[in-house]
Every structure is written in structure tokens, then in C-alpha cells.
Amino acid sequence: MPLEPHPDAELVARCQKGDEGAWADLVAAYGKKVYGIAWHMTYDRAEAEELAQDCFLKVWQNLDRYEPTEASLLAWIAALSRNLCIDHYRRRKREKGFLFLSDDAVSTLLPATDDPQADAVRRERVRMLLDAISELPDELAEVVILRDLDGLDYREIGDLLKLADGTVKSRLNRARIELARVVRGRVGASTGDGRSLYSPFGPRTTTATGGAR
Amino acid sequence: MSAACRAFEQRLAEALDRVGESATAAAARALAAADAHAAECPACALLATLVAGHAGVFAFLARPEPSPEFLSRLSETPADVRARQEASEVLSFLTPGTLARPEPSRALLKRLLAVPEPAISSAVSNVRRGIFGRLKPVVTDWRFAVVAAYAATFLIVALLRVDPMSVARGAANDLTSAGERALSEARVAAVHRFDESALGRATAPITKRLDYRVYRAFAAGRARAVAYSQLVFERIFGGAVDVLQASHDTPEPSEPFRRS
Numbered sequence: 001m002p003l004e005p006h007p008d009a010e011l012v013a014r015c016q017k018g019d020e021g022a023w024a025d026l027v028a029a030y031g032k033k034v035y036g037i038a039w040h041m042t043y044d045r046a047e048a049e050e051l052a053q054d055c056f057l058k059v060w061q062n063l064d065r066y067e068p069t070e071a072s073l074l075a076w077i078a079a080l081s082r083n084l085c086i087d088h089y090r091r092r093k094r095e096k097g098f099l100f101l102s103d104d105a106v107s108t109l110l111p112a113t114d115d116p117q118a119d120a121v122r123r124e125r126v127r128m129l130l131d132a133i134s135e136l137p138d139e140l141a142e143v144v145i146l147r148d149l150d151g152l153d154y155r156e157i158g159d160l161l162k163l164a165d166g167t168v169k170s171r172l173n174r175a176r177i178e179l180a181r182v183v184r185g186r187v188g189a190s191t192g193d194g195r196s197l198y199s200p201f202g203p204r205t206t207t208a209t210g211g212a213r
Numbered sequence: 214m215s216a217a218c219r220a221f222e223q224r225l226a227e228a229l230d231r232v233g234e235s236a237t238a239a240a241a242r243a244l245a246a247a248d249a250h251a252a253e254c255p256a257c258a259l260l261a262t263l264v265a266g267h268a269g270v271f272a273f274l275a276r277p278e279p280s281p282e283f284l285s286r287l288s289e290t291p292a293d294v295r296a297r298q299e300a301s302e303v304l305s306f307l308t309p310g311t312l313a314r315p316e317p318s319r320a321l322l323k324r325l326l327a328v329p330e331p332a333i334s335s336a337v338s339n340v341r342r343g344i345f346g347r348l349k350p351v352v353t354d355w356r357f358a359v360v361a362a363y364a365a366t367f368l369i370v371a372l373l374r375v376d377p378m379s380v381a382r383g384a385a386n387d388l389t390s391a392g393e394r395a396l397s398e399a400r401v402a403a404v405h406r407f408d409e410s411a412l413g414r415a416t417a418p419i420t421k422r423l424d425y426r427v428y429r430a431f432a433a434g435r436a437r438a439v440a441y442s443q444l445v446f447e448r449i450f451g452g453a454v455d456v457l458q459a460s461h462d463t464p465e466p467s468e469p470f471r472r473s
Contacts, residue, residue, distance in 0.1 A: 001316075024288040025287065027284065027288045028284070028288065031284050031287055031288075032278065032284075033459070035277070035278075035279040035283070036277060039277040040277075045277075048277070048279075052283075052289065053286075056287055108275070108277045109274045109275055109277070110273075110274065110275070111275060120272075125270065126274065129267065129270055140230055148267075148271040149274070149276075150276075151276065169230060170226070173226050173229040173230055174226060176237075176264050176267060176268075177222055177229075177260065178227070179263075179264075179267060180260050180261075180263035180267065183261055183263050183267075184263055197263070197266060197272055198266035198267075198269055
């Protein structure tokens with residue numbers, strides 16, 4: 001029985017033929033995800049835009065090499081962007097020792113609410129948490145970023161990292177426990193049972209730009 | 214970290230693996246509340262609480278969105294799209310199997326298979342060589358020298374009818390006997406030289422060291438002294454007196470050491 005062509009194969013074929021509308025469709029479908037991965041690897045808007053642009057340039061240059069039967073278009077694009085981003089992430093960690101989280105970056109993740117005091121506490125906590133992620137080994141930090149921050153599902157992460165779904169899940173849980181251990185080392189025993197640490201993060205009701213998930 | 218804490222982390226990981234993604238926080242909280250070790254160990258209880266709390270924080274965070282201007286810039290058709298459009302028909306020829314492969318003609322294959330003839334050496338050099346000039350490269354070759362030496366040896370053996378092994382054996386025997394003779398002569402000469410040396414004389418007995426005439430004079434004097442002393446004692450004390458005849462026990466020098 002002949003295999004049905006992948007839904008993305010037609011889009012890629014149109015792009016290869018120089019269809020201008022096809023390229024716009026491709027960017028509209030995957031631009032936000034690529035930008036999100038790049039942002040969480042850099043915590044900087046300008047650098048994320050640069051990385052995303054490099055990624056799509058690479059996609060354009062390698063369209064001929066895309067094989068629809070081997071991976072979905074998202075996994076292929078994410079793999080290209082991941083290779084660019086992880087190199088940038090490692091280089092930046094190596095050069096600076098940590099990933100600097102600017103106020104602008106925190107504001108992107110935590111839009112202001114009507115309670116400035118709660119906003120300040122949340123920003124401090126988020127800064128601590130993201131700093132802790134950058135302390136994780138790269139393979140653990142990567143799955144936390146892709147799943148918890150970028151929202152990719154197990155299958156997409158598995159396609160991207162060439163791992164089985166079960167392996168992705170166990171690695172993700174190991175990363176979460178390791179992350180909790182790093183945070184525990186930072187806050188110490190003064191926090192008590194830890195319930196108060198993240199109490200400002202109740203269910204989100206309104207957001208300015210990002211929207212609740 | 215104790216073994217109990219490690220076991221708790223293992224239980225926590227297993228609990229998270231069992232449940233779905235949406236129930237991660239609830240599973241961590243439930244384990245922290247129900248686990249006996251977590252009730253005793255505040256660090257492990259805090260760990261489970263943090264795992265649950267992080268899920269809430271991640272859910273709270275907004276996702277960074279690219280600006281519309283950036284997306285529109287990305288959506289712009291790359292500069293080489295026109296070239297790609299124009300070249301698409303040409304590029305399609307690059308697909309394997311689309312274009313036929315050029316085959317070489319029969320005449321070319323025949324020419325390629327032909328073996329080139331070796332060049333004639335006389336045509337290369339314009340110097341005329343004599344018979345010795347032609348043989349010189351052969352004669353000066355070391356392999357020729359080895360072959361000639363073997364041939365000469367076999368020829369001599371065949372002409373003289375000599376068994377080379379027996380000749381070699383006889384020569385070896387002659388050499389051996391000559392060597393043994395030389396060794397024995399050297400040994401005798403060494404003994405003689407040693408005996409004549411100061412060290413040899415010092416270690417030899419006194420009868421060998423002294424001249425035989427001196428020895429005889431010494432022995433006669435000694436016997437005379439004994440006889441006179443015997444007579445003197447008989448005159449003074451009367452009767453016979455036993456005198457030790459020690460001189461008779463002294464060994465005389467052997468034949469080879471008598472020099473007089």
C-alpha cells in the first residue's frame with residue numbers, strides 16, 4: 001500500500017518551486033515556535049530575533065534536503081533552530097557563566113498586574129527559577145525549556161532530540177526534580193515547607209500580551 | 214544525601230512518570246503529604262513542594278511573542294526566490310535518473326584498451342656503445358657478482374674433485390689441534406715464568422729456593438756440628454748421648470730444581 005504524502009510535503013514542495021504564498025504560510029505556522037525556542041535560549045528579544053532569522057534562512061537554504069517521510073516539518077525546523085540555539089546557549093553560558101535575565105525579559109514573561117507588590121515578588125521568584133534552569137546540565141535544561149517554557153509536547157520533543165516519548169518524560173521529570181534541588185539549595189531551610197515560596201502564582205486571570213495557558 | 218532521601222527522590226520520579234502532564238503538581242503534593250519519609254525529612258518535603266510549585270509558575274508565565282513586524286519581515290520572500298523560480302525547471306534536471314549518462318564510443322573504448330608499445334631504447338640514445346659498454350650495466354650489478362662467485366666455487370670443486378665438507382672438517386681439526394698445542398705450551402711457559410718470578414720463589418720451599426751446593430754445605434756443616442757436640446758430651450758426661458738426627462728427615466730438592 002503506498003504511503004500517503006505528509007501534509008507538510010506539499011507546503012515544502014510549493015516553497016521549493018518558489019511559491020511566495022507558501023513561504024508566508026510556513027513562517028506563519030512555525031515562526032512563533034521558533035522565536036519562542038530562541039527567546040528561551042537567550043532571554044533577549046534582539047538575540048532571539050536574530051537567531052530566528054538565521055534559523056529560517058537555514059530552512060530556506062536546506063528546503064531541498066527535507067524528507068517528509070523521516071520527520072514532521074515542525075521537528076525538522078525545530079531541529080535546525082535547536083542546533084543554532086543550543087550552540088548560542090552553550091557559548092553564552094561559557095562566556096558569562098550564567099544567563100543574564102534583564103527586567104525587559106522578566107516583563108515579557110510576567111506582564112504587570114494591578115498589584116505592584118505581588119508583581120515584584122513574582123519577578124524575583126521567576127528570576128531565581130530561570131537562573132536555576134541555567135545551572136542545570138544542558139540536556140536537562142533543554143527538555144525543561146522545550147516542554148515547560150515553549151510548550152512542545154512529548155512527541156515533538158522526541159522527534160527533535162531523537163528520543164522515545166517515555167525517555168522524554170522520564171528525563172523531563174528528572175530535570176524537574178533536579179531543578180527543585182537547585183532551588184532548594186538557594187532558598188535554604190528558612191523557607192519552611194515551601195508553600196509560601198510560590199504562593200503569589202495563583203491561577204492567572206488576565207494578561208497584557210501573552211495570555212494565560 | 215542519605216539513602217532514604219535518594220529512595221524518596223526515586224519514588225517522586227516514579228510518581229511523576231505514572232501520572233499525566235496535567236497532574237504533575239498534584240502527584241508531587243500527594244506524595245509529599247502521604248510519604249512517611251517526607252513527614253520526617255523537611256528537605257524532601259520541600260523538594261516535592263518545589264516540584265509542584267514550579268509547575269504552577271511555568272503555567273503562570275506568558276510565552277514571548279514575536280512582534281508582527283518581525284514576522285512580516287520573516288514572511289517576505291527571500292531575495293533569491295525569483296532565481297529559484299527561473300531555475301526550477303533547470304534544477305529539476307539534477308534529479309538522479311532524469312538525465313541520461315553519456316556513454317563512451319566503441320572506438321574510444323578500443324583505444325583505451327590498447328596497450329601502448331614500449332619505446333625502442335636505441336632510438337632514445339644516439340651514443341654508440343661497444344660490447345663492454347653494453348655488458349657494463351650487467352657486470353656491475355651486485356647480483357651478477359654473487360652468481361659469479363657461486364659458479365666459480367662449484368667449478369673449482371668439480372674440477373679438483375674435492376669434497377668441500379671433508380676439506381673443511383680437516384681444516385677445522387688442524388686448527389683445533391694447533392690451538393690445543395699452543396695452549397699447552399703457553400701453560401708450561403706460564404708456570405716456568407711464574408716459578409722464576411719473585412712471587413714463585415717466595416712461595417716455594419727453602420730446598421727449592423737455595424742453590425744445591427749451598428744446601429749441601431749447610432747440611433754437611435750441620436752434620437759436623439752434631440758429631441762434634443756428641444763427642445764433647447761423651448767426654449764431659451761419659452757414656453752415649455742420643456742426638457736427634459733431624460737432618461735425615463729434611464727432603465732433598467727434586468731433580469728439576471738441581472741447578473749445580
